[in-house]
Amino acid sequence: MAVTIAQLAEIEEEEEPRWGGSVVGHRTVPRDRFNGYRMLYADYFADEPVYGDDVFRRWFRMPKAMFIDICHGVAESIPYFQRTSNAAGLPGFSTIQKVTTAIRKLAYGGSADRLDKYIRMGESTILETVSKFTRTIVEKYGHIYLRQPNAQDIARLLHIAKEQGFPGMLGSIDCMHWEWEKCPTALHGQYRGHHKIPTIILEAVASADLWIWHTFFGNARVVQQYKRASPITCVRQHI
Structure with a gap:
């Protein structure tokens, strides 16, 4: 080497x-x-x-x-x-x-x-x-990694969660704020809450082996509406 x-x-x-170079003056x-x-x-x-x-x-x-x-x-x-x-x-x-x-x-x-x-x-x-x-x-x-869980995956995840004392749980859900550096000025009011800068929320669900099964970006209002309409809500009930 x-x-x-x-x-x-x-x-x-x-x-x-x-x-x-191909550009004159470059x-x-x-x-x-x-x-x-x-x-x-x-x-x-x-x-x-x-x-x-x-x-x-x-x-x-x-x-x-x-x-x-x-x-x-x-x-x-x-x-x-x-x-x-x-x-x-x-x-x-x-x-x-x-x-x-x-x-x-x-x-x-x-x-x-x-x-x-x-x-x-x-x-x-x-x-x-x-x-x-x-x-x-x-x-x-x-x-491999951008697919929905199949029947074997769900059975394995439920088994792991049951052994850890959380029967019926598919994974752990969490949310975090990501700074939106290029947020248009007209949208600052929609994307700025207790943080002083515009942010968007990343919601993620991961299993015990750190395999991420679900991600979603949006503002706080959209994330809350999405949780109420999404089957992922059942995950939060067991955390």
């Missing part, structure tokens, strides 16, 4: 781009993407990484094994997540750089270009990566 990184870095430093920023790859690899993926598995789980919100499985999965699904050469003939970003960018953006939010200094990736590429990542995840794993 070290030899490969050194070779790629040498190619980027010595080879001059054959053209300066300036290409030499971000040194391989330095970003070296830092990322040394921090988390080397044989003796700087940060251990406990730090990886806290910062990436998942175990390292799951992250690597996702990398393999998205790389097998579409060529975008495979390392390829760009229009100038230089190797592009690695799979772990793109997946790290997407997961960090989804997990922590914030402006897209704040990842530039560490991953060495521009804002437009970051936004493109997040879009392709989310679509690929839905296409690849949607039939």
Whole structure:
């Protein structure tokens, strides 16, 4: 791996781009993407990484094994997540750089270009990566994780809940406020309650194994009406 990184870095430093971009006047920023790859690899993926598995789980919100499985999965699904050469003939970003960018953006939010200094990736590429990542995840794993519970799932969930002292419960329901940063000014009154900023409410139902079976976004009034009309209401009665 070290030899490969050194070779790629040498190619980027010595080879001059054959053209300066397709847009007249466009300036290409030499971000040194391989330095970003070296830092990322040394921090988390080397044989003796700087940060251990406990730090990886806290910062990436998942175990390292799951992250690597996702990398393999998205790389097998579409060529975008495979390392390829760009229009100038230089190797592009690695799979772990793109997946790290997407997961960090989804997990922590914030402006897209704040990842530039560490991953060495521009804002437009970051936004493109997040879009392709989310679509690929839905296409690849949607039939497993974005489905309604079947008879076997319901029987298993009821059995687990009964053993925990909650007979008849499918899962635990909870709600939280998410800040709506781009809320139109005309809607501030509808989406601002005891919080001083506009928020929307996320309602979620999860089982004991942290499998999320139900999610719903809306304001407080819509969520209350939805609960009264939804079969999920029966879950709350057993909590």
